[in-house]
Amino acid sequence: MSIGILKPTEKRARLVGFLLLGAFGLFLVAGGMSIPFLFESFSIKYKFGFHRALLRSGKVIGIVAGVLLFLQLVLVSRLGALNRWVGMDQLVQWHRKNGIFLAFLALSHPLFIFGPEDIQTLPISWEFWPEVVGALLLMGLFYMVASGLLKTWLAFPFHLWMRAHRFGGGFLILAFFVHLLFSSESFEEGLPRLAGLVLALASIVLLLWRHLPFFRPLSRWAVSGVFPAGVQTTQLVLSSEEKKKFLFFPGQFVFLQFFDSEISSEAHPFTVASAPTSNQLEFFIGSHGDWTSQLKRVKAGDAVRVEGPYGRFSYLVLSDERPLLFIAGGVGVTPMLSMLRFLKENYGKRRVRLVWSVRTPHHLFCVSELSRFQESMDGFSMHLLFSHGLGGRRLDQEALSQFVEEFLDAEVFLCGPPPMMRDVGRILVDLGIGKRRIYTEVFGF
Numbered sequence: 001m002s003i004g005i006l007k008p009t010e011k012r013a014r015l016v017g018f019l020l021l022g023a024f025g026l027f028l029v030a031g032g033m034s035i036p037f038l039f040e041s042f043s044i045k046y047k048f049g050f051h052r053a054l055l056r057s058g059k060v061i062g063i064v065a066g067v068l069l070f071l072q073l074v075l076v077s078r079l080g081a082l083n084r085w086v087g088m089d090q091l092v093q094w095h096r097k098n099g100i101f102l103a104f105l106a107l108s109h110p111l112f113i114f115g116p117e118d119i120q121t122l123p124i125s126w127e128f129w130p131e132v133v134g135a136l137l138l139m140g141l142f143y144m145v146a147s148g149l150l151k152t153w154l155a156f157p158f159h160l161w162m163r164a165h166r167f168g169g170g171f172l173i174l175a176f177f178v179h180l181l182f183s184s185e186s187f188e189e190g191l192p193r194l195a196g197l198v199l200a201l202a203s204i205v206l207l208l209w210r211h212l213p214f215f216r217p218l219s220r221w222a223v224s225g226v227f228p229a230g231v232q233t234t235q236l237v238l239s240s241e242e243k244k245k246f247l248f249f250p251g252q253f254v255f256l257q258f259f260d261s262e263i264s265s266e267a268h269p270f271t272v273a274s275a276p277t278s279n280q281l282e283f284f285i286g287s288h289g290d291w292t293s294q295l296k297r298v299k300a301g302d303a304v305r306v307e308g309p310y311g312r313f314s315y316l317v318l319s320d321e322r323p324l325l326f327i328a329g330g331v332g333v334t335p336m337l338s339m340l341r342f343l344k345e346n347y348g349k350r351r352v353r354l355v356w357s358v359r360t361p362h363h364l365f366c367v368s369e370l371s372r373f374q375e376s377m378d379g380f381s382m383h384l385l386f387s388h389g390l391g392g393r394r395l396d397q398e399a400l401s402q403f404v405e406e407f408l409d410a411e412v413f414l415c416g417p418p419p420m421m422r423d424v425g426r427i428l429v430d431l432g433i434g435k436r437r438i439y440t441e442v443f444g445f
């Protein structure tokens, strides 16, 4: 059965997305790097030998750092096709790595420029305001990288860090273009200036795209129920008055935002646990921190804004019809629930196994529904593991080899706490499951 206009994307989609983004980035980088050669500024023209090479390198480095900064924005602008092809988790990973690389690249830019220009101190005066903007930009970049890397260690509240990171990122992009267009001779006129202005305009459009609700895939829902589900987990059910069906792949996630509830209005990502064929959206939300522990205050009738769907953690994005092995830890079972509910309605001849590890039996939810699936789906089996209490059992090599034995040819979907995912992933590879057939979803960016 199809789920509307969404077409399952192929395994190759991630590669296509990567190649397209890479080609776009290379085009910008190559174009930018050619500017100090094709449009020689006076400062380059009147330098010779080593100084000339240094100055030109400094300009090339600055331009490449600027292009990478622009790509930072592209990566987190939640552009529909890019998210569908590559997946938001992968894009966020690239954003993180690219940010660190570009900060160090940007640091070498003034060092290369200052040497041949014989500038020994920072030119701090009104006359040199574009250079001062550049210095602030560099400091801002390092602040962003350091705060991102150290946020957990410094126990920064995530929502405050995220807000500061977003605003900071926007200001850094704008500061870059001010610095480029007002301090660099190469960008004073002609094609380089036009290219700089076009990229600045594209950045403003992306910032508006990312922040103005008008452009985002939003829909309005209302809370129809909030119930306790297992220890420290809340079941949230939403219904919509809109006639239009909400289309998603089972396993995808959305951002939820409450406006008129007694809970803060920041957006948080959660996987839809219901099947795409249901008229309601159902979520199981663990109390992980300040926002999720306030969820009890939400009442039936409260308005919710849903943004999405996002993500590629779904068997529907795969073209193969291999058996499916779902391995979940705790509330990481939510994408599996959605996939199993959808599979139950569209059940073929596929072999499916769920291995779900929770702390104690009290941490389970929806377990009677899942048990019933075993009766209606011939090829479905479920195994529960309790890690705590008497006879507690972990997802170690011994346990996994038992569950994986008949599923060595399966596509594996793995979701749970990061340490568990790391250990299980390693064991699965040792047991002979190819890395390329293990799909993971991390519940955090």
Ligand SMILES: Cc1cc2nc3c(=O)[nH]c(=O)nc-3n(C[C@H](O)[C@H](O)[C@H](O)COP(=O)(O)OP(=O)(O)OC[C@H]3O[C@@H](n4cnc5c(N)ncnc54)[C@H](O)[C@@H]3O)c2cc1C
Binding pocket: 157, 158, 159, 162, 253, 266, 267, 268, 269, 270, 271, 272, 283, 284, 285, 286, 287, 288, 289, 290, 291, 292, 293, 311, 331, 334, 335, 441, 442, 443, 444, 445
């Ligand atoms: C793709 C995805 C799907 C998820 N699905 C589920 C689910 O089905 N059930 C469930 O219980 N949890 C799910 N989560 C985790 C959930 O989003 C976080 O636990 C929740 O946002 C924590 O917020 P907090 O303020 O209570 O905790 P905090 O202590 O503020 O945050 C704990 C961690 O959650 C992540 N986080 C917090 N706020 C955000 C945000 N606004 N955007 C992105 N990440 C954030 C960060 O990694 C942070 O370190 C999912 C997360 C992601 C990324």
